[in-house]
Amino acid sequence: MTPAAPPSSFASLLERLFGRWDSYIPKELSETPELLRRSRLQIRFGWMGGLFGLAYSLFYAFASHWWGVAIILVCSLAFALIPSILRRTRDLRLAGHLFALVLFCGFTGLCAIEGGLYGHAIAWLASIPLCVLLLLEIKDALIWSALCFVSATVFGLLEVAGVHVPHTYSPEWEATISFAGYCGLICFMTLLGCIFERTRRRAFQQMEAALAQLSSANERLVRLHQEKDEFLNIAAHDLKNPLCGISGYAELLGFYASPTPAQISETSTVIQKQCKRMLDIIANLLDVQRIEEGSIQMKIINCPVEPLMVKMTSSYQLRAEAKNIRLNLLVRAARVVALADEHAVEQILDNLISNAIKYSPPGTTVDCGLALDGGTVAISVADQGPGLSEADQANLFKKFSKLTPRPTGGESSNGLGLWIVHRMAQSMNGNVECQSQLGKGTTFTLTLPQGSVEELAPKMPRPLTRPLFSPANPPPPPWKLVAGSAAG
Incomplete structure (x- = not known):
């Protein structure tokens, strides 16, 4: 086992030590920055004060000041126990007053055995109100300040x-103990100030982080509110037509006294078309909501891609023919398997092929390609x-992006389809990219992780081999045209 690296500095050693001490802070006292600051201060004050008193008692023992040793040892032990009391009672106010009581009794006792008004311990009484101010509230500091004033007054009288x-x-x-007492008071106040400043900075940093999170949450709420308004506006506008x-x-249809079958058929066709348009809009809006809520669960499996592409291109043949658009399926690698969700891939293909036909002018071609590129499937x-x-x-x-190109056959667009496509592709560890030049068309490429052909080999259909070209006029290698349609 590799030994632990030595601390790089005294600061890092204190950081680890203070980190262990923070484990004594009850969960209820870490809910707000102020409670956490005071809890940390009391933990550090208790244990570091106990160590400080222990060092001082050793000096008193060296000077054979045994009454002083007894008082300081009792106070140091009480100091060291208060963090445990705080952990058990979860009462910051109780712990703070215990600290003040120990200090008051200890310094008053030292005054009683070290010359009263002429001993150094009388000066230590001045530190008690400051300690209480850091640990509790101003009103508590005023109470203990009055008690310390009374104690000093008694010795003065x-x-x-x-x-x-x-x-x-x-x-x-006498001179040595007085000198050590006053120097110790300086060190004690300095240590107390350092502990306070460190806890204050840490609490301030946590408060800044909390405020930053709150600001970010507010910005997100504002953005979501704006998106909701836009959502409703788009839904109302797109559903209205x-x-x-x-x-x-x-x-x-109601104006016809005796509608002919042709009139009924024409009217019902238009109504069905408009109903499908409404269903597509609602489906997109619901997909957006599900994606935002994270409720879409992808079932990632070994998915044969070629049958899906055949299915989707076949379902769009009539629509392509209606606009005099040639829709081709080009397969560069047979029996391609991707690690993906079958329904999500269908939805992505549906959107991409639909957009290609929607924005293509009559007399053009839409090519759907399938190939392997390293360890990925490219559609x-x-x-x-x-x-x-x-x-x-x-x-x-x-989301809700409106592009410059407009549909060439009067179709509608709500700016959600490609956002849904992109998010679904990412959910399958894939990606969607676009390559386009003005006046030269657009190519969308969906990339997905490659799956295992061997696991699906018994279930996979044989690849289609129905070329549109004759043997005398084959397509350029290495592509194989396996399905296609040409209108006109």
């Missing part, structure tokens, strides 16, 4: 009355539409 408080140690040690269409055609959808500017590409995967 005794001297005025001619009653001299005795020294219980050898007179030859198909609803008006449904209402209008239903009203038109591409390329159109020959108007392309995207750099500004459009920068906003491409943002």
Whole structure:
């Protein structure tokens, strides 16, 4: 086992020591920065005060000042026990008053055996109100200040009355003990100030971090509120048009005294189309909500990609033909398996192919490609539409983004589809990228981790081999055209 590295500095040693001491702080006393600051101060005050008193008692023992040794040892032991009392009672006020009581009794007792008004211990009484002020409240400090004033007054009146408080140690040690007492008071006050300043800084840093988190949460709430408003505006606007269409055609159907089958068929077709448009809008809005809430659970499995692409391209053949668009499926590698969620891949392909047809002018081609690139599966959808500017590409995967190109057949767009696609791809450890130039079309590429073909080999269908080209006119290698459609 590798031995622990020595501390790099005294500061790091104190950091580790204080970190262990903080484990004594009850959970209830760490809920706010102020409670945590006072708890830390009392823990450090108790144990460091106990060590300080122990060192002082050793000096008194060296001077054979045994009454002083007894008083300081009792006070040091009480100091060291107060952090445990705090941990058990979870009462900061009780612990703070215990500290003040120990100090008051200890310094008053030292005054009684070290010359009263002429001993150094009388000066230590002045430190008690400051300690209470740091540990408790101002009103508590005022109470103990009054008690210390009374104690000092008693010893002063005794001297005025001619009653001299005795020294219980050898007179030859008087100067040394007084000198050590006053120097110790300076060190004690300095140590107390350092402890206070360190806890204050740490509490201030935690308060700043909490305020930063609160500010970030407020900004997020403002953003969510704005998105909610935009959400509702888009939903109302996008649902209004198909609803008006449904209402209008239903009203038109009522004008016919005896509608013909052709009129009924035409009207119902339009109504169905508008209903599907509304369902697509609602589905997108629900998907956004589920993604934001994190309630979409991806089932990542070995997913054969080629059958999905055949299914999706086949479902869009009629729509492509209606706009005189050629829809091709190009497979560069057969029996491709991706680690993905099958339904999510279907939804992504549905969106990308739908957009390609939606924004492509008549007489153009949309190519859906499938290939392996290292350890990833690459699915591409390329159109020959108007392309995207750099500004459009920068906003491409943002929620509610409205792009410059407009649908070529009057289709609708609410700016949510590509955001959903991007988030779903990321949820499957994949990505969606766009390559586009103005006037030269756009290619979207979905990349997913490659799965294991061997595990699915018995279940996978044989790859399709239905080329549109004749043997005399094959497609350029290494691509193989496995499905396609051409209108006109």
